[in-house]
Amino acid sequence: MEIAWEDVISVITQIKGYLVFIGVMLVALVVALVAVKKLEKPLKGFVRLQSVFAFLLVLVVTVNAICLGPMHNTINGAMAKMGTLTEESVANSRDVIERVAEEGIVMVKNEDGALPLETRSLNVFGWSSANPVYGGSGSGTVDASTAVSLLDGLENAGFSLNTELSDMYTEYRSERPVIGINQEGQDWTLPEIPAEDYSEEMLANAQEFSNTALVVISRAGGEGSDLPHDMGAVMDGSWNEPGTKYLNAKYDNTSEEYADFEDGQHYLEPSQTEQRMIDMVCSRFEDVVVVYNGSNTFELDWLDDYEQIKGAFLIPGAGATGFNALGKILTGEVNPSGKTADTWVRDLTQTPYFHNIGSMTYTNVQDMLDAAKAEWEAADGVAGFVRYVENIYTGYRFYETADAEGFLNYEEAVLYPFGYGLSYTEFEQSMGDITTDRDGNLTVEVTVTNTGNSAGKDVVELYYTPPYTNGGIEKASVNLIALDKTQMLDPGASEALTLTWNQEDMASYDTYGNGCYVLERGDYAISLRTDSHTVVSEQNYNVAETIIYDESNPRTDDVTVATNQMQSAEGDVEYLSRADGFANYASATAGPTDADREAKAEILANGTYDPTEYNKEEDVMPTTGADNEIELFDLRDADYDDERWEQLLDNLSIDDMVNLIGYGGFQTVEVTSVGKVATQDTDGPAGINSFFTGSYGTGYCSESLIAQTWNEELAHEVGLGITNEAVDFGFAGWYGPAMNLHRSAFGGRNFEYYSEDGVLSAVMAVNTIQGAYENGVYPYLKHFGFNEQETNRNAMLNTWLTEQSARENYLKPFEACVKNNDGEALAVMSVFNYIGNEWGGGYAPLLNNILRDEWGFQGMVLTDYFGNYGYMDADRAIRGGSDCMLGTTGGEALITDQKSATSVLAMRQANKNIMYTVVNSVAYEDYTPGTIPVWMQIFYGVDAALAVILIALEVIVIRNYIRKKNSKITVETVEE
Template identity: 50%
Template sequence: MIDFLAKVLGPVFVNYGVSEADFQAYLTQLSGYVYFTLALLAVLVIVLVLAQKAKKGFRHVVRWQAVLAFVAIIAVMVNMICYGPMYSNVSGFLNASKVDLSDETVAQSREMVKKLGEEGLILAKNEGMLPLASDVKKLNVFGWDSTNPILGGIGSGSSDSSSAVGILQSLQDAGYETNQTLTDLYTEYRAERPEMSMHYQDWTLPEPTADAYTDSIMSEAKDFSDTAVIVIGRSGGENADLPTDMYGVIHGTYDLANVVSSAPDNFDFTRCAYTNNGSYDDFEEGESYLELSRTEEDLVEKVCSEFDHVIVVVNANNTMELSWVDEYEQIGAVILAPGTGASGFAALGEIINGTVNPSGKTVDTFVRDLTATPYYNNIGNHSYNNVKDLNDQGVAADPSSMGNLSFVNYVEGIYVGYKFYETAAEEGLLKYEDYVQYPFGYGLSYTTFEKEIQNFKDSGDTISFDVEVTNTGDVAGRDVVEIYFTPPYENGGIEKASVNLIQFEKTEELEPGASAKVSFEIAKEDMASYDSEGIKIQDGGYILEAGEYTVSVRSDSHTVEDEETFQVEKDIDYSKDGRESDMETAVNQFQEYARGDFEQLSRKDGFANYEEACAAPAEEQYVMSDEVREKVIESAVGTYDGTKYNDDGDEMPTMEADNGLTLYQLTGLDYNDPKWEELLDQLSFDDMAKLINIGGWQTTEVKSVGKIATSDCDGPAGLSNFVTGAYGTAYPSEVLMAQTWNQSLAYELGQCMGQEYKEANNYGWYGPAMNTHRSAFAGRNFEYYSEDGVLAGRIAANQVNGAAEHGVYAYIKHFALNDQEINRTSMLMTFSSEQAIREIYLKPFEIAVKGFEGTSQAVMSSFNWIGTVPSCANSNLLNNVLRDEWGFVGMVETDYDGSYGYMITDHSIRNGNDLMLGFGSAESNLLEDHSATAVKAMRQACKNILYTIGNSGYYTVDEDPAGIMTNMTKIFLTVDVIVALVLLGVEAIVILRYLKKKKAVSAE
């Protein structure tokens, strides 16, 4: 019966984010109640049938008594379920406060998003066309995306943008009249965007074909205005990476079932895109989603053949191939506008008319050919071909979710984005201009600036200097001071990029002729390289090698404006004494099991191994080795054995003590205060199990310590909880946030976002996300800041600190190396050298953790594995690096705790992951080991959760929140009273009717 109900009802609940496996687990958990209800229903039917034999006057009384008794028992049972086995699940949702943001807060947020647009939109090309002359009053806006712009992304980072400022509104608000005939053409062609969701991606690019632009329409357009705007858009989202072969998508040969080794059971592969015209292919074989379609090419050709003044707006979160904008002399300006949220597009019209001087800078390198990037052959689906027997052995709890175990090799090492192109150009491997169109950190202005380094000083462990910035142009504007360093490199030695961002600041607005000084102090340890290969440090560690270091201020990663040098006389080995910023000395933590058996790109001999290193994986790499197989079996449901970690010398902690403490009393106490141990002594085994396992958009109530149920919300784009219906202002993509290059603005952004969380009485924020734009095709790039960890880390740190002012604890995510969506939950083994892990992929997290100034902090681990160890159960990552090295104090939560075969609660808590982002319903959540070692792990996890919650906005209030009646209790009391009154009322009516009829019969 349980299996039947799961089969029938499961697909319905999948639409609400609950997997069929999880739904069946819930039914199994409640099987006693289900069978009791069915039995009770059977009894009701029998009583109703037998009532036929009762006396005529008494018959309806029997029936009504049976129905009322059934309803009363069901009501009692619902209370028992909701306050019993499902209490943690139900209370987390019902106790969430109704979101009713004040007009002032909403206005503040929308103004902040507008500022992000004003400082984040990038002027990438300007042949003197912008700002438009004041006599230009009308604009022809071409491109279907102009009527349906990309405002964010799909998945947990999405938000409600129904009231957002669009492109056309922005232009109209800036005083321009737009061609309504063109707008009508697009809206009549297609009103809505193609469906894009977590479980379905339609990659169609709606665009009318060239024949839609009749002579009449074009003649009218030219009469309307001699200026045209072309809008090109690209979408993306969670759970799928962007197609690298759109021809295959359209023709059905790019079968996602084969591309993704572990797609959701309900993923629809039947239709992913259609061609706009059956007479031609929109894409040639091998052309990607990030190139123009044939229909778009025809549009650009048509517009440029008819208009001499053309502006292109690129509305995409992923870097597109844009060489075509330089092929048309009519294209006088290009503006890069990634997802703009609620009001970021308001800046577009202001930039075009010159009200706002653009100051955004690129956060990724725009290359001319994405297929020629070092990573291209090592993204996507690379699945082992000899693992079917692992399913047969029951390694995975749900074999369908396991699919083919997969891997990805980070073959490019530290040479990610600009670090490769700048270094490769210096080494003579490539001609820079042939490969790079827009460098990292690039963006134009309506004015010009000069920068000069002054007062350069070497103070031993640090260097300091000022940069004087002068506005040498004719209009006011602001600029970014980008500081890079170039370390000494010895051929064949420790890998080093020739250009590395190390700090940056943005000036205030400077009037023409005005100057400002921006001061910097840089720790030399921040220029150290990590030697994971044992070239100079056997067990790995940071080292600042002897030689000459150049510090430069640049307008982008490629263009030097001024520079200074300093000398390091001898190697400084930080593996001996440690870096000052570290709590413990960094040594190899991942190299042994994450390095992988692949050729890594090396600068040696001018990148002599480029072709070999950057080729697709060799055939033998698709065969899982016995060593890797053994690690998989150790970490999978069905074969995992946590008891092997037990220590007979461990002493059983105290449980269920009556110490009279509540969490509220410990708010503000140091993490190591003895009272925390007294509070933890009050927890029972079941208390701990529930607190750890029930973490799906919430943390559960624990009465023994006075902990209330709390709510956590997505996501990077602002307050968004599909479960509770809590939605706030739609903030823009993190790409746009980072394109501001403004740390103080990021802090204000965090404050504004935190204010919305505070008013919603929701202090847990699933964000910001700070993984790396390793590939332009990563579907979730809109949620991540940049290809560079220093830029991402500094923007994130400020945003988190701003939100913390309001008591918000931010789950910085996804920790770590979750840089592609394909196969992310199918035990994706991410192989990389430890140098690349630390210098590239952990860097933003390190900066955010070390730069945190609040009291309550959280981290979300990632779906993927680091080498052969799941990130959610990686003690080297979560304990040794995060806590011991970086000094993190707080809780770590998994990403969604689905039935993936390896997210095992016992395994996670023994290795530093405290909370499971799920509902405790899966087999993998069972905590059955009552050994002292296991209980100690549970206790430590609970301490981290309690400490984080206890120092958040939930508890930094004037009275103990545990003493306030919860929304759930209010709701149940109200409903129970209403149900009781209705039952009593019906019962009274039934009895009175019976007595009345009986009296009438007696009178006769």
């Protein structure tokens, strides 16, 4: 997120009346100064000074009116007095990050027991070894200024490094090229030093230093732009992302002799320079270990092409201290226990989504949007779309199902399955009998025994395989259902882990039949696996009769029955089906045709939306501006349905409601009529990152690394650690955790999200937000929903997907967080993109019908950054389920319909949701009413000082005028 030119324009628009008034007064001043030339002294000088004083007085009064009027909330947020981090919080954060990395780094190769390394002398190759990826850019930016570098981490573990290599990399280039939110565009250059630039002397010195080499390759991602899947287009300049501001993608070749990439290649495979460097290293060294440092799955099948490559590790952004863990793992001080959170395939171009990512835009929308000219201009002349054609078959769900159907050769397609990871020791897992209770809860005890020679931890993964009827409800053959992780087990030690889930969790969403969840009769194979593909043992759980979860029999954790709500988002799209062994794979997964590029439905835009057309005659205008003796603090810990809320809400004026809704950017504003204090909110998922207040915390590791721990306790510690720092600074709300899925390996914000799997993501997210609750901080679950693509995200990105895939995959983490929040007040952040043909921030089927009605959500929904892009509409937002606009400058974030009962009732409900969340947070733990913000105290002090100065000057001028006038009269009398 960023403050862009649209924000500046919005501010100017709001205060243009004041600016015009100042301009008129300035003209009047000039006229007065010219006009007084005809006057005689001393009157001429007196009138001139009075004119200047009058203008200064008008200027001061007008500036006061601006700062205390339309700009009050913006200034109040930016000038908030913030606290500072405590040493205790920072020390805790750095410890947590390192422990996450110890359990999140995944070892995917260890040939001949080469790891841990015996040598303590190490040659480290690759420019990224000196410039690794600590996180991403945008809201999830990591401050690396105090981070332990990769090389530092190795040295801290006791390795002696060949500094001739690292010095060369540092001198070659000191900073990583800029990607993400960058007005100048994306620089995808991979600044690797060509192999021919390594001198023979340097290589000979390296071989003499050690026969072991570590090769580091990194890939970074950033908010605002997805990773290129067509490097040929980037390099020839034809790559473009219409609808975003971040164009001009470029790549500078590192050699004049060859191109780093050719047509048909993508960013997630080795560049030519990287490949030649790997060839060079493997030709010189007997023992080579590869480190891939990135959150986007990379093509690594080449690891098996070199007998010299004995080991390999996967390390997403490591944050402030994560690279210490790499050193400890290489020495054997720490035994790796991480598991992959995604499926690592051999060829990303053969994935089901590959032809349906990137910039796809409609060709016939200009006529459709003629009534929305402002929106058309804001979207750079395009309306984008993305089709989730793979349906429910994301990640391992596709590959395991395709393998079961005989559709592909699994070993040729998949390199590392989901949930895969190696250890320095061996484990044996045994599965007890499945037990059930009358409520449909299933329980399995899994005993894990360390049968190896070193202490370590192991992950337990339970999956289910549902009965499938050809052509029936779509079902993946393998689905994660429960997980856990052992404590540290010494050799020979065992631990019994109890895993529990409900049979309802295995139900499928039957969109086209019953329009609700259905648990079909038959055998459900419950399998214990070491990854999504490798079965340890399996038992059947039989469902005797099909269970339909309709209105007469809703799922036990739904407030109202889950029924079809989002079919409008399915559109005219062919989706992948398992029927007849994925018979429609070619047609469903093909890229969009010319016909697909013609929008089939009206894109609902600002210019085509009149809120008054949706007013309800039966709505009655509520009371406003009452003087009931109640304030917000009185409702702390009160039920959401407490009748006193109505008395409190009656006290609100229209202006109160408009301001609380419209100025929600990194804050919630003060409302004096009900004693609501102003609060501060902060980015980001990887640690406190507030450009708005200038507060930056410890850089946490990427969520991908957290997910690779498969450890819910560590996820809880992350939530606790980040919000410890939030409380230190004085933040009550935290824009995190982020829990969209890794739909595509090329997702620009994959570093900010956990996994390709909704269940693993849910476990991580639920435990993270529980950590936030302990500190009284309300987390904003984001981005709700279907924000898996950055390309064209501000170009009315029409996102088309099936309701089944939405519910079974993409909404899982959000649903789990809402249903497992133990009554705590939550917040949710919605999205930039459209859901179907409606903006997600006003999409009632999701925000009202599913989130609130079905799941029982109580709290506030915040839009994503309200940058006045031209298609976000505050009126539509509050009627469609959003409560607060993430806006800092007003403009389009302010409600326009302030007179109809329908609109005022919607504003009233939105205000309640915001205040319910805030009053139950840390903001009211030490509540002191009546405090005036420091900036206003200073402002009033300056006003008082200016008043004294102006009065003093006025007295001096008047006295001086009287003296001169009297002197002139005396002179004239004498002359007479």
